[in-house]
Amino acid sequence: MKLTHWLAGMACALTVTGMAGAAQADAIKDAVANEKRTEKYTQRDQYRHPAETLEFFQVKPDMTVVEIWPGGGWYTEILSPLLAEDGKLYAAHFPKDSDVGYFKRSRDKFEKWLADEKDTHGHIVLTEFAPGKDSEVAPAGSADAVLTFRNVHNWMRGDNEAAAFKSFYKALKPGGVLGVVEHRAKPGTDRDAMKTSGYMTQDYVVELATKAGFVLEEASEVNANPKDTAVHPKGVWTLPPSLALGEEDKEKYQAIGESDRMTLRFRKPKS
Template identity: 30%
Template sequence: MRIATILLAGSAMLTAACTSLTSPEPVVLPNAMEDYVLAAVVSPARPEADTARDEARKPEEIVLFSGVQRGDVIAEIAPGGGYYTRILAQTVGPEGKIYALMPSFFASRPGGLDGINAIAEQYGNIEVVVVEGYDTLTLPQQVDLFWTTENYHDLANGDIAAVNAGVFRNLRPGGIFFVEDHSAPGTGTSATSTLHRIDPAAVVDQVTAAGFVLEAESDVLHNPADPHDASPRDFDGVSDKFALRFRRPE
């Protein structure tokens, strides 16, 4: 379903040099991607529950690392509460688009789509797509970027080869597959269903086996104090996470 409403992206953007977020004065639209991303992160449209998580999740650094560009069409796998959906929608702007790919088991729950639909009503460039399985996914168009944060380990509990093949198929040549998740180094895939983490080396092996090329790694979310022996929900602190940027060859 496509829910169109008032688009906040672009029209309310602010740079670091701008005055108050509530200023009635016209704002100067940014030109660099750094400015677009910063404007999306500091946007007053984001709820306090999201901004309270920014210190741990470092969204500005992560979005910049991912390679998102103005005008991109992005497929976001399992957006959950929409933490990144809001940021990505404003970053790509009115000429871009977000496919919010919601798993069908979520949609089948009473009110399961209420949250993501509310976000779609807030922006004009989000289309909510209910998917039976990411392994059989077919989108209306090839996208510029696939995005998954903190849920690749769940996908790895199923037919991950088919999922990665589906991402490859629905991504344009030269497009990006961005993966961020909780780290369990040296464990392969043995911790995916128990500790809800995954070995980044296993992700690299699986994604490159689908035909992607690993382009870059980021340690901006690395936490050496994490012993990797508990679920992120049970760990008393910020879990150690990795971020990987893959590219489909031209």
């Protein structure tokens, strides 16, 4: 009799878990499909797989999420409606006082977008992230998830990649998720090549996270691109959307598509 009760309880628990997972997936799909998304952004869904990626990162509508360096808001347009009702979204953008022209222009444009779309995105909390400095992307221990998309190579170019992961660890709750998408170099690629190409080895990214205290929970191939050799004249910027060579071999690089990318889910230990 006891075994029967236990089995019934397990079946019930699995049913509830399955329902919760289905609800999460539906909420993410609805956010991806929202009509407020910029058209040129939606055209890149075929390469970035936002629904599958966010589901893999286990993002739920009631979470507190930090998006690192949101740039023009590609993922923000999805995360914002997903978290608007029951969650919280911190957009940790470039430093406001940055003397880097691109950083300043991007931050100013993002602020204007938030102001213009206040009715839709007014709940977003704008913070900043300066790797290597003591910038607070969110209050310490407050975030359920920290997400970064194709940024680690930028921090490496300033030799600040290790400090970045420490900042994320600080912001997360025990048990929180760090989700990383990054251009993937071939195993054994040296540091100088990673710096100049924009591609990083998966082993090195895992090493960075592990040294910061994280545990690699799972890797996904959802953003893999087997057509990409990761060896190009202008590094990753040779490929779309940058197409750094302009018209030279444009069709060739368009046929390859966007870069081969690692997609990694790390966990901050509970104790």
